[in-house]
Amino acid sequence: MEQISSDRFPPLSSKYPWLIAQNIQDDEKQDQFFFCTIDNELPHYRCRIPELLGKRIRGFFHGWVILSNHPYNNIWSLWNHVTSKIISLPTLVLEDGEYESIHQCCLSAPPVDPSSILLLTTTNKSTFLFCPVDSKREDFRWTEMSYAQQLKRLTSNGKLLVSLTCCNGKVYALSTDGTFEDFVIHLDIVVKYNEVVINLMLFSICPSGPVDSYRTERDIQYLKGSSTELFYIEMTFWEETEHTENKPSDVYLYKADTTCINWEERELCFKDWDITNKNIRCDDSSSEDSSSEDSSSEDPSSEDSNTRSDDLDRGSEIWKTYYKKKMDMSIEVWKVIDDLKDGIFYMDLARDYSVFYSPVVASELGGYLHIRGEMGKTIYSYNVKDNTISLSCIPSPMLPTSHVSMWECRLEDDHEEAKCIVDYKEKMENNNHIFLRSGSNSGIEFKNSHLLNIPFDLLKMIMELCVGVEYMNFRATCKQCLLAAPLIKWSNETSLRRLQTHSPVSPWLMVVDTRRGIITFTDPLLGDNYYLKNSKVLCDEHDRLCYSRFGWLLFWKGDLNSLVFFNPLTNDLRDLPLTLHDLESLCFSAPPTSLDCMVVGFTTECVYILHVNQDETWRELRSGTDPLPPVCFSDFYGRNVYISCERGELCVINNIGEKGHSWGPVEAEAPKGSSRSTKQYFITNCDQHTLLVTVGEFGEAVEVFKLNDSEEKWEKIDSLGKHTVYICGTAWFCIEAKEPKMENKIFFPRLHTKNKRVVFYSLDTCRYHTFDAQNFPKERLEDSFGTTHHLSLNVWIEPSWS
Known part of the structure; x- marks a missing residue:
């Protein structure tokens, strides 16, 4: 990748999301800045920008870059890279000297606005640090103000505000450290003469994802404003294991249009709630609000804290009334985002948990939340529309210790792009020939489809073998295909009849999009996708896939609170007897149509089994006096069940379901x-x-x-012979390959990020590949970087119509 060195700000293109990395901890490179794109395909710039020497980028607001000196954080300034203007603020002096506690910043308004202030928050106490930006003001100095009492009045036990952001002329923040609820807080900033007054107002409770995605200490919430839109992002993570970084497991994105909010009505609605909540206290007699400092910030209109009325129980009717009102107001504000379109987010978990946003980039690059991992080496790119996460390495100029931001300020116009970018685009466009069939003579080369050379009767025969979307795409190819493929009202029955004429040589990767109600089946050999809509089941976001084998799914049906067998290709549904236990790591031995079908599930203390066609209740098997180690995976092998535990232990239950069953570790060490x-x-x-x-x-x-x-x-x-292994998070199995090209491979539920084909690992080449259009292995990959996985329910399934 070409590197361009410069002693000035580089001519970046607004069509690409640019990252700027500062290697602050490396003395030799401390004054060097690297500009590069996330996909690492364009040349990157290595710059020494005089205005940024010895400073760290802290944020972007209203076209200005917020800077602080490193590592002291006591000298702050604003820089406009377009006009080259710099606004230097007075030196910040903290009595406790804990400048490293300064966490986030926000510029409340453009510097030309007389009411503009730079606002800082800290991580060690509930205080604001703020300074007016207008140097002509008499009170051009830093002020420290406690907000502890105000925040507790609104949230009962919240202590700190985080994720400061500006939207439509207002400042917002999050309160996420309370035990009851997370809140979005509006910071009402009023500047009169030489006085700055900051009042906290309740904007809404934070929206939340599905009920079963409960929040943990590892979950992260972000707030980000852009123009008139306020975004809320919630990120959940897989369970952390030793020596590994937290990996995103789900991302929820919401948006509020602040122009549609009736602020007067909202203030009236929450006024009574605010007054009522003053009297509601948690059982924390040692709360910080009793300090003299916090008492001084008490609202003058409030009653004396010594004459408070009796505390209200959270189960009381008055609490329920106001809480319902608060919930209703929040639901009206936030809308789920299913497609980010041309927008893009970048979040840095490695350094300071910052968030950046660009509303418009090139259409093929938009729609992503790029998340830099905690170790600083990996970027997880979440596609909002597809609900997938792609894995990529951090761009080469960046070190894991770098402070990385996404450039939010206005960039150069397209005609001022660097020549290397223009050359790169022209080269890429010349390598991608697009042929159109139209009546125009605009100089575009005409290419007729070879389908027109096929006899009409043969074309109709081909169309009869097409299914679903494949049929509709074929039909839209040309007029002759349109005539050969009459309009069909597709249904599951129609699709299934045609699918049965196919002879799949491989299990399919099944993905369930509960948001759109679509089930997608992907053929790993051919790359074809088949779609089912309006399925009777697997349409709720609370459903959980547990296991897949023999063409059947075993899943937990959230609305029924029970386990269910389901064949998605025949819509055959079979309920299992209720269980009072939350079973994990389930597996079954045979199709539910077989008399030998046995289901096994685990808890931390017991193993539970069910003979599907023989028993009416679950049977409990004790493993002994010791509790079971946490079970990750289980699978049948004849009458034995092999178990993989969380810490790598391997166990086996021999002759399960029989009187002489035995439990113990696999003697062979992992x-x-x-x-x-x-x-x-x-x-x-x-x-x-x-x-x-x-x-x-x-x-x-x-x-x-x-x-x-x-x-x-x-x-x-080193070889599986004629067999193939299929692995996913809830099921894996080994079967004999039906074609030689499928042998000696391990298939994963991942797609190649660029060609969108299923990825497999070849034991012949010891590399990852995908099949191309001619079914030959292509796209050699060393590891999972460059691949995409679904966050939606997904599993390997062997197509079965019985």
């Missing part, structure tokens, strides 16, 4: 393998052998081991 990172273990059976597949944290070092029963040890093998 193999270490060549990967130094945390590994996942997947146990399956293959041709009378027990196999163990280990996968590194980011897909590196995929290895396969076979259990040697006689010597009680795992032996590494």
Whole structure:
């Protein structure tokens, strides 16, 4: 990748999201700035910008860059890179000297506005630090103000405000450290003469995702304003394991249009709530609001704190009334975003948990939330519309310790782009020929479809084999295809009849989009997608896939609060008896149509089994006096159930369901393998052998081991022979390949980020690939970087119409 050095601000293009990295901890590179794009394809700039020497970028507001000196954080300034104007603020002096506690900043209005102030928050106490930006003011100095009493009055026990942002001339923040609820707070800033008054007002409670995605200490909430739109982002993470970083498991995005809010009505609605909440206190007698400093910030119109009325119980009717009013107001404000379109977010979990936003970039680059991982080496790119996350390495100029921001200020116009970018675009466009069939003579080369050379009867025969979207795409190709493919009212029955004429050579990757009510089946060999809509089940965001095998799904139906068998291709639905326990790591031995079908589930204390066609209730199996280790995966091998535990232990239940069953660890110690990172273990059976597949944290070092029963040890093998392994989060299995090109491969529920085809690992090449249009392995990848995985429910399923 080409690097361009410069001693001035580079001519960036507004069509691309640009990251600026500061290697502050490296003395040799402290004054160097790297501008690059996330996809790492364009040349990057290495710059020394005089206005930024010795300073750290803290934020972007109203076209200005907020800067502070590093590492002291006591000298702050504003820089406009278009006009080159710099506004230097007075030196900040803190009595406690804890300048490192300064966390976030916000410029309340453009500097030309007389009411503009720079507002800072700290992480160690409930105070604002603010300074007017207009140097002509008499009170051109820093002021410290406590907001503890005001915040507690609104939230009962919230202590700190975070995620400061500006939207439509107003300042907002989040209160997320309370035990009862998370709130969006409006900071009403009034500047009169030489006095600045900041009043906190309740804007809304924070919107939340599905009920079952409960918040944990690892979850993160962001607030970001742009023009008149206020965004709220909530990010949840997979369970953290030792030596691994938190990985995003779900992202929820909401938007509020502040121009549609009736502020007078809103203030009246929450006025009574605010007064009532003054009298509601949690059982925390040592709260900070009793300090003299906080008492001085008490609202003058409030009653004496010594004459408060009796505390109100949160279960009382008055509490319920005002809480419902608050909920209703919040629901009206926030709308779920299903498509970010041309907008793009960037969040940095590695350094300061900052968030940046660009409303318009090139259409093919928009619609993403780019999340830099905690280790500073990985970027997780969340596509809002597709509900997928792509994995990529951090762009090469950046160090894991770099402070990275996304440039939010206005960039150069397109005609002023750097020549290298123009050359790059022209080269890319010349390599992508697009041929159009139209009646115009604008110089575009005409190319007729080869389908027109096929006899009409043969074309109709081809169309009869097409299904769903494939049929509609074919029909839209040309007039002859339109005539050969009459309009069909598609239904599940019509689709299934045609799908049965296909002979799949591989299980399909099934993805359930509960938001749109669409089930997608992807053929990993051909790359074709098949769609089902309006399914009777798997349409609720609270449903949970548990296991897949023999063409059947076992899932937890949220609205029924029960386990259900479901064949998505026949819509056959079979309820299981209710269980009083929250079972995890379920698996079953045979299709539910078989008399031998047995379901097994685990809790922390017991194993529960159900003979589907024989028992009416679940049976409990005790493993002994010791509690079970946390179970991650389980799978049947004949009458035995093999279990992979959280810390890598491997266990087996022999002859499960029979009187002589036994429980114990697999004597063979789990193999270490060549990967130094945390590994996942997947146990399956293959041709009378027990196999163990280990996968590194980011897909590196995929290895396969076979259990040697006689010597009680795992032996590494380099080939699966004629077999293929399919792995996903809730089910994995090994089957004999139906075609030679499918042999000796391990398929994962991931797509190549660029060609959108299913990714597999070849034991022949020890690399990741995808099949191309001719079904040959292409796109060599070393690991999971450059791949995309679905956050929606997904599982491998073997198509079955019985």
